[in-house]
Amino acid sequence: MGNCMSTSTPLKSINSNPNSATNVKSSNQSIPTQRSDDEMLSTPGLKAFSCNDFANGIEYSQSLTEGGEYSDIVFKGWIDKQTLCPSTPKTGIPVSLKHLKSEVFKGDKEWLAKLNYIGQLHHPNLVKLIGYRVDSEDWFLVYEFLPNGSLENYFFREGIQPISWETRMKVAIGAAKGLSFLHDAESQVLYRYLDASHILLDDDFNVKLPAYLAPQVMDIQGYARQGYVAQGYAAPESVDSVYGPGCVSTKSDVYSYGILLLVLLTGRRALKKSMISDQYLLNWVKLFRRKLLQIMDTKLEGQYPENVAVAVAALALQCTDSNLNSRPEMSHVLEKLQEALTL
Template structure:
């Protein structure tokens, strides 16, 4: 009997243990499933389809993942009303940016007659708001499905990104089938127009150095200051705007993307001439891809040669090869490709220093490119070096007449004292 009782106890114990293990497995399995579902939902809600590769000055685009027929969508009146309402519901609670009616924008742009230019997104108009604030209105080309997604990205990102070197989004309009973005007005236009359009004012070396520093601060904020970090993905001279004081600000965030841990490959996007070769081969876009694009912009500031006019070939010819994957800038080489409008009007040592920084940003191996904070610091040192020299020269030029006058006064005073002494002795 005792032996049978022991067997019963052992059997009950084993059954309880097995039941406990099964319950624990079920509990942790449910938790794992719920966590996975939340992550997938978060990832899908944050991902935004963006515009394809764009050519400067060309209205066509290329996308390896979609046909041209799928780039446009035509909606009936009822569908359009639903889309507009959905867009308003999407932006209003999250961004805090002002929502303008179509009538407000129409009046501010004098019935859309104040055209400033034409971009890949659509026409851009100058507008004067009822508060007397002057803004630029970017109108989405009608019925562009891809453009609508770019529009959403701009509003949602710029609703939380604020920095003195990023163009400020003043408001938006989703009304009467139109999608419009209202930005602060940048009176000196784009860096591309200033560098390449004949008849425009010539950018001095001092201005170009300041522009490089301004851009670096803007990108540094995106990479290091924004939470989560943001990768711009379309840095180019056309997307750098200058205000009345010639201070540069980064614009056009339609292709931008928040940096997330699970980066997924996507169709190739960006602008020819500025795209990181590593990104073209792997489809993986990182902060270092932005840094490559900024390296191209710095060489544009130095040479005024457009990337689509063989800029990189000129840069490679101006480089001294050290190894298979590395080269350095030749002082003589960079002097030869310097913008002719800067000849004799700039400090060549400063040009060479900036070219050296730009060259490091173009390193073939992305991990060997510098962080944007290091790039900003290096450009700041060139800027401070210039300011220090200017202060020294200012002292030597402006203070010399005062010093000479003080010496002359002292000599007159000493002569008077000597004469007085002689009179007393006599």
């Protein structure tokens, strides 16, 4: 294993004025100034909803709830498209309201500054954060409504038709673009929470990463991190006592992305728990390093280009190298994935 390259908080630096748009790095991946209403809600900053807002007219949505066993509850509400004031299903547009567990986050000025910065990062593969609501000690995040819920629904929920190879690769590209954008932002964002339950999907299966998780995960040994580790996506240096708690970097995100690729290829959970022993997907895949086609999801029924599948699997193994210094940067991963899909 390599040495830990960074022990920074999710945001390395934030301008003293969290509402300043100059914090965001200009990029060809950024959304143009003029965006259609269907792409994103346009707001000058995060809206602070009052405790009476959404007092009525919200409903629990199991399909939108993220994170499995360690999830925060998500509700569905409605707001006016122009004023962002609470509305009704007949006159408003749907939004998601995510209840935050008090054990997981810090609702202080530093946390809000980070959240405001995240709210200014605009990219087609990031969830649009609209605002937050405070009810005494309870906090809610308000963000765009994504009707297809999480990627996990399409792999590990009974009765759901398997998604095609083309859709899986669309998800892989979208997640890579979102992560690459976050890593290249002027105030770099370490995502730290990538797994199938936190890959959100719009009605056309475009990936939307909930970047608001970055400031939420404050303590690597905290409740949220335990839930993440339990999913099997955490890089070894982020949990290994040899490095010490909090040893995370962009390469930790790359590792998690590699695990995500393996989930997309195999249709298996990153970690399968049993009474006998825990079975990690990565360890199983490594048994077939020389015969990577044997790891492919049988539900695909062979409907995929074999040479591309092998190239994507090999890239996943590069991303999950135990030596973090041997893992590629996310921008390089995106480039290699795009090249593989043209084979």
